[in-house]
Structure formats: structure tokens, C-alpha cells
Amino acid sequence: MKVKNLLSIMLLVAVAFTLANCANQNKKLALRKIHFDYDQSYIRSDMIPIMDMNVKFLRKNQRHFSTKAIRNGNGLDQVTVEGHCDERGSHEYNYALGARRAESAKSYLVTHGVNPSRVRTVSFGEDRPLCSQGDESCWFTNRRAEFRVD
Known part of the structure; x- marks a missing residue:
């Protein structure tokens, strides 16, 4: 017993x-998100290590990871880079800024070896905030690019 x-x-x-x-x-x-300065789309120097980790993960897993891709036999299907903004600025301006942020992050991924045909971008402007208080800390949280494996 x-x-x-x-x-x-x-x-x-x-x-x-x-x-x-x-x-x-x-x-x-x-994949980890990165943050941007106010009204900017360049990748901040303190975000480079995060981008490098994202690149490393994506390059290592281009032939794995996605269940749909494995079923189709073609590895990692796609990575979507989402551009986001805080609520300051017009809807149209923030949508365009979110698109520039997503493109900036995509450019970094591609420049560092991620297959460009596997990366798409989308902007949500200020439509999907993570934080709703109207202060600098919250605005910083909302100024971001997120990476999603589809």
C-alpha cells in the first residue's frame, strides 16, 4: 500500500x-510587443532587444508552430504586425500612424531575415487601447506594435 x-x-x-x-x-x-514615442514610428533603441528576440523566434520557427500551416505542410503561415496609437490625434491620423508603426516593425523583421511574404501589417489606430486613463503612462502603453502568428 x-x-x-x-x-x-x-x-x-x-x-x-x-x-x-x-x-x-x-x-x-x-512574441513581445514594442512601444513607440509620441507621434513617431521609428523603433526606439530600448525596443531593439525585443525586436531581436522576435526575429530569432520567427526565423527559428518559420517551418513550425502554426497548426494550420503544419496541416498545409508549409510551416509558419503568417505573422501579422498590428500598429496601435494612443487616442490623441484624429482617427484618420492615428490610423495612418498605426500603419507606419506596423510597417516599421515589419521592415525590421524583414531586414533581419524574416521572409517578407510571411509578414503582413494592419493598423488599428486608437481603436484597441490596452489602457484607458488619460496620462502619459497609459498613452505609452497604447503606442505599440503587436505581433500575432496566424
Whole structure:
């Protein structure tokens, strides 16, 4: 009886470690967003390490990752770069600025070896804020590019 209990405990511990390991790997697989200065679309110097990690992930996983792509046999289907803005400025201006931000991030990815045919861009302007307070910290949070594997 003691042996069965010990084996059950060992099995539970092994499962817990396996699940924790999987959760950590999923966190590592996530592409990280970058942030921009007010009214700018250039990639800030403090965002370069994040972009480099995103490039590394995308280059490493161009033949893997997407379930749809694996079914189709062609690796990573597509990466969508989403450009976002804070609410200051007109809707039209922010839509155009979001597009420039997405294109800037795409250009960095492509320049560093990501296949351009796998990267598309979209702008959401100020339509999808992460934060709704009207202060600089919140505005900074909303001025971003996000990366989504489709």
C-alpha cells in the first residue's frame, strides 16, 4: 500500500513538473510587443532587444508552430504586425500612424531575415487601447506594435 501511495505521489509530481515546463515554454514562444514615442514610428533603441528576440523566434520557427500551416505542410503561415496609437490625434491620423508603426516593425523583421511574404501589417489606430486613463503612462502603453502568428 505504501509503495502505491509513493508511486502516486511521484507520478503527480512528475505531471506537475511537466505542466509547469509546458507553461514556461509557451511564455517563451510569445512574441513581445514594442512601444513607440509620441507621434513617431521609428523603433526606439530600448525596443531593439525585443525586436531581436522576435526575429530569432520567427526565423527559428518559420517551418513550425502554426497548426494550420503544419496541416498545409508549409510551416509558419503568417505573422501579422498590428500598429496601435494612443487616442490623441484624429482617427484618420492615428490610423495612418498605426500603419507606419506596423510597417516599421515589419521592415525590421524583414531586414533581419524574416521572409517578407510571411509578414503582413494592419493598423488599428486608437481603436484597441490596452489602457484607458488619460496620462502619459497609459498613452505609452497604447503606442505599440503587436505581433500575432496566424
